[in-house]
Amino acid sequence: MSDLPLSHIRVLDLSRVRAGPTCVKFFGDFGADVIKIERPDGGGDPMGDNRYSSDYVNAQRNKRGITLDLKRPEGVNVLKNLVLTADVVVENFRPDVKHRLGIDYKSLSSVNPRLVYTSISAFGQTGPYSRRPGFDLIAQGMGGLMWLTGYPEKGPLRVGISPADLAAGMFAAMGTMIALLERERSGKGQWVQTNLLSSQIMMLDYQAMTWLMDKRLPQQRGNDHPQIVPTGVYHAKDGYFTLSTVGNDSFLRLCKAVGAPELGTDPRFLTASLREQNRDAMNAAIEAATTKKTAAEWVEILNAAGVPAGPIYKLDQMFADPQVKETRIAQPLEHPKLGKIEILGQPIGLSRTPAQFRKAPPELGEHTDEVLAEAGFSGEEISKLRRQGVV
Known part of the structure; x- marks a missing residue:
């Protein structure tokens, strides 16, 4: 056997x-x-x-x-x-x-x-x-x-x-x-x-619970997270990449890493709730900084700063990635x-x-x-x- x-x-x-x-x-x-x-x-x-x-x-x-x-x-x-x-x-x-x-x-x-x-x-x-x-x-x-x-x-x-x-x-x-x-x-x-x-x-997980418990209907958000802002797909100089923040500490690290620490004290963005309410302004402010460097540069910079970020791969690129190979x-x-x-x-x-x-x-x-x-x-x-x- x-x-x-x-x-x-x-x-x-x-x-x-x-x-x-x-x-x-x-x-x-x-x-x-x-x-x-x-x-x-x-x-x-x-x-x-x-x-x-x-x-x-x-x-x-x-x-x-x-x-x-x-x-x-x-x-x-x-x-x-x-x-x-x-x-x-x-x-x-x-x-x-x-x-x-x-x-x-x-x-x-x-x-x-x-x-x-x-x-x-x-x-x-x-x-x-x-x-x-x-x-x-x-x-x-x-x-x-x-x-x-x-x-x-x-x-x-x-x-x-x-x-x-x-x-x-x-x-x-x-x-x-x-x-x-x-x-x-x-x-x-x-x-x-x-x-x-x-x-x-x-x-559906938390999206389903938004209705079952809170009786709120989730809406289409494109590449944005329905609740956590800034999280999603952002423009770089040469394409796109992803980043995700959870909590104020992560958000403040992001602001510093993209060279815009003033966003951390902007009254519109002081709390997670305010960032969600002002998501369009928040995303526009982040992209004003991210379009200045390549996607690969931002992935390195943000991860070094403790902010999760990653490339957006086509499948050939994905299977060629060293970490994917490691798995x-x-x-x-x-x-x-x-x-x-x-x-x-x-x-x-x-x-x-x-x-x-x-x-x-x-x-x-x-x-x-x-x-x-x-x-x-x-x-x-x-x-x-x-x-x-x-x-």
Whole structure:
């Protein structure tokens, strides 16, 4: 057995697109035996249309792959056989689909009461929208994020990544880990649920609390922080950079560093509240100084003065940064068709048992015979399932 921390865990991955694979990736990277289950025709997952795309390769590493037709009772029986030795099932079907197929939590936990069954949906397992189709963009809009992003005069703005998908996947992984830990005490599995909508709302954090507790509606602020001023994106002689101040001490250090100590005693800017009220004047005063030097110069000057500041990178610049290299977030992977490539690693570091990136994504059904043989199916039984089109 591997010495990776999750090498004793087996995960059956029925998920598609992004949120489910984001969840499962945590398990595979830390050693779990992840078995990706796909339709025999390879359909059902738009990301699977190109198995050699950068997106697919990053999402589907560290898995074995089998095919199984879950619309047929023979396929469901095979899945239940695999569930006998599984610890986790992850799925992101629409809530009604798993019940229609007979692979819902109640059905599979009756086969294996220790099973942790993780469901990721767009809007939740119940409620008026539970059967609606939904993707990240829809959750960004419904979850309040787009209304907070961008500039007031230009309308709502989509964030440049898929935060609802990614958050739902991470929360699903966290919930699954919690259920596995609890199982050590109770001996019983349970049903873990999360969805894109509530995950996106959770990510609003202090912006959501501004309404829940204070009953104030946050507004679009562009690159400005909604409450802390000055914090945001500022012009330099040759472009842009970021800086952030928290508290009067940090603000006074900024004023001195940019050569405008008088701003620290300006009646308009004496307190955090006054700086927020006069944010336009505050930002204009800071930029009057910052446009005199380059962005790189200001990053050095401000950090030396104890004021957090940083460059604004394009992705090629970002991956070339020495600190980014030090984090080793980009990891090598040997792909049988693509050769040596790089993928995104894990931001989680473990001192004894770190993540490993061992396997490229499987070809469609690459490990079907191997996995079914491990589950006790004979060669003749596997051949029969193939003849029937079940696998």
